[in-house]
Amino acid sequence: MSPDLDLTDRTSGRDPLCRLLKLDGLLFEAAAAWHWPGAERVLPRLSRGANHGVLWFATAAAMAVSRTPRARRAAARGLASLSVASLAINTVGKRTVRRARPVLDPVPLVRQLKRQPITTSFPSGHAASAAAFATGVALESRAWGAVVAPVAFSVAASRVYTGVHFPSDVLAGAALGAGAAFLVRRLMPTRAQVRRRARSRAEAPALPEGDGLVMVANRGSGTADRIRGLLGALPKAEIVECAPEDVGDELAKAAARARVLGVCGGDGTVNAAARLALRHGLPLAVLPGGTLNHFAYDLGVEDERALARAVRHGEAVRVDAVRYRTGGGGEGLFLNTLSLGVYPELVRERERWSHRIGGWPAGLLGALRVLRADRHPLEVELGGRRRPLWLLFVGNGVYHRMGLAPGRRTDLADGLLDVRAVHGSRRPALRLLAAAAAGPLTRSPAHAAVQVSRLRLTGIAPGTPLAYDGEVTAVSGEVVLEKLPEALTVYRPLRVDF
Secondary structure, X not given: OOOOEOHHHOOOOOOHHHHHHHHHHHHHHHHHHOOOOOHHHHHHHHHHHOHHHHHHHHHHHHHHHOOOXXXXXXXXXXXXXXXXXXXXXXXXXXHHEOOOOOOOOOOOHHHOOOOOOOOOOOOOHHHHHHHHHHXXXXXXXXXXXXXXXXXXXXXXXXXXXXXXOOHHHHHHHHHHHHHHHHHHHHHOXXXXXXXXXXXXXXXXXXXXXXXXXXXXXXXXXXXXXHHXXXXXXXXXXXXXXXXXXXXXXXXXXXXXXXXXXXXEEOHHHHHHHHHHHHHHOOOEEEEEOOOOOHHHHHHOOOOHHHHHHHHHHOOEEEEEEEEEEEOOOOEEEEOOEEEXXXXXXXXXXXXXHHHHHOHHHHHHHHHHHHHHOOOOOEEEEEOOEEEEEEEEEEEEOOEEXXXXXXXXXXXXXXXXXXXXXXXXXXXXXXHHHHHHHHOOOOEOOOEEEEEEOXXXXXXXXXXXXEEEOXXXXXXXEEEEEEEEEEEEEEEOOOOOOO
C-alpha cells in the first residue's frame, strides 16, 4: 500500500474521516452558492496577487519604507515565517496527502481562475503563506498585524471562493502557517519576550510642549523625518541640525543653555552628548538616528513618539556608563561597547565604505575584508597572564541572547561589565564565527566570558586600535575600565511597548 493518503478514495462509510470529508464537500458547495457582494472583482485578483508570495513581499517592502524599526522587524519576521511555511508545504505537506482539487462545476465561471493550479489540494499553500506572514507580523507589532490580518483572511477565503481548495485545505494551511510563525519566534524571540528589569523612576523635568529641550541632530545621519515628527509632538523644543563635523561644538553650546540635552544621531553622536550631559548634570533625551542605535533601542526608545511621550511626562531612568583610562593619560566614556582586536579594524573599514554603499553593506564588506586579511592576534596581559586574542569585547551591562537572535541588554544599570574574549589561533575566521554562533557561553575552546565591575589590561602595543561606541582611537600600555553606576539620567517611557 502506498504511504500517501488519497483523500478522494474515501467518500462513503461511517468512520469520522468520511463524515468530515462529506461535511467539507457540503461547505464547499455552500460557499460556491453563496453570493458575496463585490467579491467577484476583488478576491480572484487577490488570489492571483498572492501567487509565489508576491503580495507579501510587496507588503513587507511597504512596511519597511515606513522607516520605523518596529515595522522593519515585523516585515522581516513576516517574511521569515512565510519562508518556513512555504518550505514545509512544498517539501512535506503537498507530498504527504495527495488530495485532488475540487470539481469546479458548482463555482460560477466569473469566479474561476484563468490558470488553474496543478499541485495537490491539501494543504493550501496560499493560506499557509498568508497566515504565516500575518501571524509573524502580529507577533512583532500588534498594530501592523491588525492592518495585515484582513488581507491575509481575504487571501485564504479567496481560495475557497475561486474553487481551488476545500475549506479544510485552507484551515490546515492556515494552522501550518501560524505554527511556522511561532517556530520562528522560538528561534528568534520578539522584543516583547525580552524581559526588561523594572527600574525606579528618576527625577527629570516634565516638558509638556518641549520647552527647555535643545535637540542637536546630526544631519549626516538622515534624521529629517524624525526631527519633523518630534517637533510635531513637542512644538516648543529647540532643534539644531548640523553637519557631522560640527556636532561636538553644537552639543557644547546646547548643554550651556538647555534644561534637557537632546541628541539625534548614531551611537558615536550619543556618546558625545552623554559626556556633556554628565559634565553639566543634565538629563539626556536620545532620539535614534544612526545605523545601529544600540543604546536607544536597548533603552526602549525606538522613535520620536516614544521619546516625546517620555519628555512630556518626565519619565526617566538612571543608567550606567563606563569610563576608560589609557596608559598615555587618555580618558573616554562609553555607553555600549568597547573592543580591541579585529573589531576596531572592522569599524575603520565600515567607515571607509559607508558613505559610498550604505551602513549595512559597508559592515558586511568590512567583515569580509578583516576576516580574509593575513594578521596576527592581539597580545595583552589579562589576569597576570599574557594572552593572544583575536577579539576582546567589553559591554556596558550584560548582553543576553535568546534563540538565534543577537544579544541585547535587558538592564542598563546592572553595575557589570560583560567581558568576552576570543582566543588567538591560526584560524581567526573560524574562531570568530564559532564564537558568534555559540553566543554568550561562559567557557569554550574558542572564547570565554566573565562579568566584572572593573577591568585592567596591560602590555598593549603602541598604536593598538580601540573601538568604543562606533569610534576608534589608538592606545598603548594599559587600559583600565570602571563602571559609573547609574551615572546618567535618560528619558524613557516607563511603559515600553514593543
